[in-house]
Amino acid sequence: MTLLDAAAGRERPIELQHLDHWFGEGETAKQVLIDINLTVHAGEILILTGPSGSGKTTLLTMLGGLRAAQSGSLKVLGEELLHADNDALTRLRRQAGFIFQAHNLLPYLTAQENVRFGLEVSPTWLGRGRAAMDDCAASMLGQVGLAERQHYYPEKLSGGQKQRVAIARALAPSPRLLLADEPTAALDKTTGRDVVDLFRQLADDNGAAIVMVTHDNKILDIADRIVTLEGGQLVAG
Numbered sequence: 335m336t337l338l339d340a341a342a343g344r345e346r347p348i349e350l351q352h353l354d355h356w357f358g359e360g361e362t363a364k365q366v367l368i369d370i371n372l373t374v375h376a377g378e379i380l381i382l383t384g385p386s387g388s389g390k391t392t393l394l395t396m397l398g399g400l401r402a403a404q405s406g407s408l409k410v411l412g413e414e415l416l417h418a419d420n421d422a423l424t425r426l427r428r429q430a431g432f433i434f435q436a437h438n439l440l441p442y443l444t445a446q447e448n449v450r451f452g453l454e455v456s457p458t459w460l461g462r463g464r465a466a467m468d469d470c471a472a473s474m475l476g477q478v479g480l481a482e483r484q485h486y487y488p489e490k491l492s493g494g495q496k497q498r499v500a501i502a503r504a505l506a507p508s509p510r511l512l513l514a515d516e517p518t519a520a521l522d523k524t525t526g527r528d529v530v531d532l533f534r535q536l537a538d539d540n541g542a543a544i545v546m547v548t549h550d551n552k553i554l555d556i557a558d559r560i561v562t563l564e565g566g567q568l569v570a571g
């Protein structure tokens with residue numbers, strides 16, 4: 335169950351309160367997130383921006399359950415991640431879509447098989463047959479302009495094409511939470527626009543909450559809200 339915002343009547347898939355994070359221990363510990371308070375509603379696209387080293391990637395990985403929370407409260411898709419066990423973190427990861435810069439495509443699978451893999455591990459696709467998954471994977475690759483390359487292995491694809499496969503893999507299961515780190519960095523202007531239009535569609539049609547780190551000025555208009563991290567603190571939004 336996700337929490338309902340009584341005032342706005344909207345779900346809040348992400349709710350952070352007084353979140354702190356440190357790297358290292360003892361005297362060498364360095365605080366990289368300081369008292370973060372942030373709510374993201376269903377259907378909302380939030381852009382996270384800020385200078386290098388300000389903590390954007392750290393925050394994004396914590397939202398996806400890829401890094402343990404140490405202090406404060408971090409509720410994502412209804413799960414409290416502070417002191418969460420591995421089962422809870424795995425449950426969250428399976429419901430979220432991730433687009434990170436190191437595409438993490440499986441090299442021995444074709445583009446289409448990589449996208450299908452994203453469906454196979456998604457709880458919402460449990461029990462669906464192989465043909466339905468193949469159709470969805472092909473359609474998603476078509477939407478990111480890779481219809482002609484669906485049977486290529488990653489090593490035969492350019493950086494931007496690999497990025498688009500990773501985007502198709504993340505979007506195919508229609509996740510309720512999408513986390514993206516510079517998703518348009520390797521893409522030309524038109525393809526970048528097509529990709530963020532797909533994000534908008536996911537937010538509008540599925541009520542997905544989307545958090546995207548980007549410095550790409552060409553796509554900032556897709557955001558419902560832009561927040562800035564500086565030195566580990568949220569300074570705007």
Ligand SMILES: Nc1ncnc2c1ncn2[C@@H]1O[C@H](COP(=O)(O)OP(=O)(O)OP(=O)(O)O)[C@@H](O)[C@H]1O
Pocket residue numbers: 357358366384385386387388389390391392393
């Ligand atoms: N695994 C780690 N161990 C120790 N320090 C780390 C680790 N990962 C990140 N840091 C430090 O934490 C701070 C925040 O890093 P983070 O990668 O979250 O910043 P960022 O805003 O995403 O930067 P960029 O825009 O350059 O990707 C930086 O000072 C970084 O050096």
